[in-house]
Amino acid sequence: MVETLKKQWFVVFIAFLLLCTVVYFVYDQNKDKLPGKSVGGKDIVFEINGTDVTADELYDELYETSGIASIYSAFERAVIEQAFEGDKDTLSAIKLEAEELTANTKAQYEQYYGDGYEEYIASALKANGYGGFDDLNLYFTNSLKIENMVKTYLDANMDTYFPAFNTALKPRIVNYVVIAMDDPDKPTEEESKHLKDAQEAWAKGTYSFEDFAKEFSEDGAASTGGYLGYFDFNSSTENGGNYDNDFSAAAMKLTDGQVSPWVKSDFGWHLITVKTGLEALQEEDDFYSALASYKVEETHIRSSVVWAAAQEIGVDFHGNTELEAELKKYMNLDEAE
Amino acid sequence: MKKLIAILAVVLLMTGCSDARVKVTSSSTTLLTVGTEKITKGEIFSSFMNRYPSEAVMTMATKLILAKEVPVDAAIKAVADEKLAEAKEKWDDEFEDFLSAYGYETEQEYYDKELIVTAQTDALTAKYITDNYDTLIATYKPRKIRVIQTSTQEKAVAAIKEIKEGANFEATATKYSSTSYKGKEQIVTTESSLFAAALTFATGASVPTLSTAIEDATNKVFYVVQVTVADPAKFKDEILTTLNSDATFQKKAMLSFFESGEFTVYDKTVYDEFKSYYAEYLNQK
Numbered sequence: 001m002v003e004t005l006k007k008q009w010f011v012v013f014i015a016f017l018l019l020c021t022v023v024y025f026v027y028d029q030n031k032d033k034l035p036g037k038s039v040g041g042k043d044i045v046f047e048i049n050g051t052d053v054t055a056d057e058l059y060d061e062l063y064e065t066s067g068i069a070s071i072y073s074a075f076e077r078a079v080i081e082q083a084f085e086g087d088k089d090t091l092s093a094i095k096l097e098a099e100e101l102t103a104n105t106k107a108q109y110e111q112y113y114g115d116g117y118e119e120y121i122a123s124a125l126k127a128n129g130y131g132g133f134d135d136l137n138l139y140f141t142n143s144l145k146i147e148n149m150v151k152t153y154l155d156a157n158m159d160t161y162f163p164a165f166n167t168a169l170k171p172r173i174v175n176y177v178v179i180a181m182d183d184p185d186k187p188t189e190e191e192s193k194h195l196k197d198a199q200e201a202w203a204k205g206t207y208s209f210e211d212f213a214k215e216f217s218e219d220g221a222a223s224t225g226g227y228l229g230y231f232d233f234n235s236s237t238e239n240g241g242n243y244d245n246d247f248s249a250a251a252m253k254l255t256d257g258q259v260s261p262w263v264k265s266d267f268g269w270h271l272i273t274v275k276t277g278l279e280a281l282q283e284e285d286d287f288y289s290a291l292a293s294y295k296v297e298e299t300h301i302r303s304s305v306v307w308a309a310a311q312e313i314g315v316d317f318h319g320n321t322e323l324e325a326e327l328k329k330y331m332n333l334d335e336a337e
Numbered sequence: 338m339k340k341l342i343a344i345l346a347v348v349l350l351m352t353g354c355s356d357a358r359v360k361v362t363s364s365s366t367t368l369l370t371v372g373t374e375k376i377t378k379g380e381i382f383s384s385f386m387n388r389y390p391s392e393a394v395m396t397m398a399t400k401l402i403l404a405k406e407v408p409v410d411a412a413i414k415a416v417a418d419e420k421l422a423e424a425k426e427k428w429d430d431e432f433e434d435f436l437s438a439y440g441y442e443t444e445q446e447y448y449d450k451e452l453i454v455t456a457q458t459d460a461l462t463a464k465y466i467t468d469n470y471d472t473l474i475a476t477y478k479p480r481k482i483r484v485i486q487t488s489t490q491e492k493a494v495a496a497i498k499e500i501k502e503g504a505n506f507e508a509t510a511t512k513y514s515s516t517s518y519k520g521k522e523q524i525v526t527t528e529s530s531l532f533a534a535a536l537t538f539a540t541g542a543s544v545p546t547l548s549t550a551i552e553d554a555t556n557k558v559f560y561v562v563q564v565t566v567a568d569p570a571k572f573k574d575e576i577l578t579t580l581n582s583d584a585t586f587q588k589k590a591m592l593s594f595f596e597s598g599e600f601t602v603y604d605k606t607v608y609d610e611f612k613s614y615y616a617e618y619l620n621q622k
Contacts, residue, residue, distance in 0.1 A: 033355065033356050033357075034356040034357050034602075034603070034604075034605045034608050035357060035603065036357025036358075036359070036603050036604070037357070037603040041362065042362055043357075043359035043360055043361075043603075043604075044359070044603050045359050045394060045602070045603060045604050045607060046394055046397075046398060046600065046601060046602045046603060046604070046607065047599075047600075047601050047603075048398050048401050048402065048595070048598040048599065048600045048601075049401060049402065049405050049598040049599075050599075051401055053394075053397055053398075053401070055359035055360060055361045055362075055382070055604075056361050056362055057397070058359075058385075058390065058393060058394065058397070059361045059378070059381075059382050059385065061393045061396070061397055062382075062385040062390060062393050063381075063385075065393065066385065066388060067381070067385075070381050070384045070385060070388070071368065071369075071376065071381060073384065074376045074380060074381065074384065075369070075371055075376065078371035078372065078374040078376065079371055079372075081374075082371065082372040082373070082374065083372070126384075126387035126388065127387075127388055129384050129387075131387075310371055313371065313372035314370075314371075314372055315369065315370070315371050315372075316369060316370040317368075317369045318367060318368075318369065318370070320368070320369070323368060323369065324369075327369075
């Protein structure tokens, strides 16, 4: 053996060098890796004062604080992904909108957070029960699907939900004209002239509202005939919304198709018209959002939609009645549902 | 040679080792089935681990420290009972609403999770301070002092003159102090929030003494500091009470017990979160 080694000393030397290199390489690759620990087949998360705390114990602790919320996230996602029944056009529209939302969100996060933006998106998605950055499109797709499911449900149950909502919030679709002024109480000569010209043109009675808005209105909505969109009692700043109080008050006074007199707001002078019919409202996604969230504690529309869809595809708690009751309680569902 | 190659292959395989990530046992257990999709315990655990598990780890580790260092005994219960009685008296008819607002379903839950834990945490800080009293005194140099803050050097000098001539410090403060410094006696340590030069003067004094006018050029004010007691042994009980209610020392106490307890994390997700949010609690390399 010794003789062989002596004869093959060069080969032995090379082999030794190779071994050393590999050992160093392995050390270098692993030196920053966090080692794990297992006791009795159970993974240990941490230890302190010699006490090992297992992943099972951490699961129990976390279950107590956020378990049912996580289970609901997984439950809702499973329901949406299996129960959504959209036709080809709906699916195609959802796909397009999800792609647009995904691209916009990425752009916004990148602009705000810079190079590390993916991490922030991943973090937000994880908080909503998704795996990470790659699930952004899936998140929007599922959000649009549940929105669509809620819409379908509300359309089928409009008689139940709409009357009280209509009485309380007086929903409407608003179109408007604005003759813009920096300070409507002290208009410039040019601003006053614009207003006078507009008022005289409207007084002739020859314009439709949309055509008048296209020709005279002075903001970005002019090109769409002054389209503002969904509006209700809660839209004014005094009721928690974003719109000027004087503008809102005038818009809320109108009946279907009526046009307001000239109204002054902080932004200038306006003409306003509204549509209050259910058919017009049903064209607006914001109408469904407002209806779905109206008195949500009493109606739990989203929960009802998810639960009803789950019943259709089948849900099995494998005899765990406690979990079933807990989930229903979390969803604000009656025991009877 | 074949043996050597086999050894090298095994060694090389080790380079594929990755950071540790824990799993629950029976992770494939199905909690519920929706349509054809099974929602398993493992899946829910993964979602937990995606939602900042370090906070729960912190809570669990703290509980273990409290249980070992300051177990719930009659004294702890007495403190918690007193706090419960105070809360009931304060909130009176609205006590149930108070519990609900803070997320407690029952009075017992509030007692166990809030009052007992707070009493234990206070006891832990007291234990840390008592056990390390000499070191803490040497490091943080508690002193009893009085402070006047004036808007001009002339006022500071005039105040010093009057105090040296025997005027009452608080009365002099009322006369010259332009802010909330009313000359009341207070305990300071090197961690206290006072203008740095004034604090250095106070904590550096070895005998009762009076400063000259100390200028804070940034804020254009002057301080007069009187060290009334420079020997910590003369107000030990007050020091204990002061340090015990100081958040800085409460944290130092907790950090100390995490270190002595050799807190070690074996999961990469938890470890990374601790590095980001609770780095000072980690002592492992």
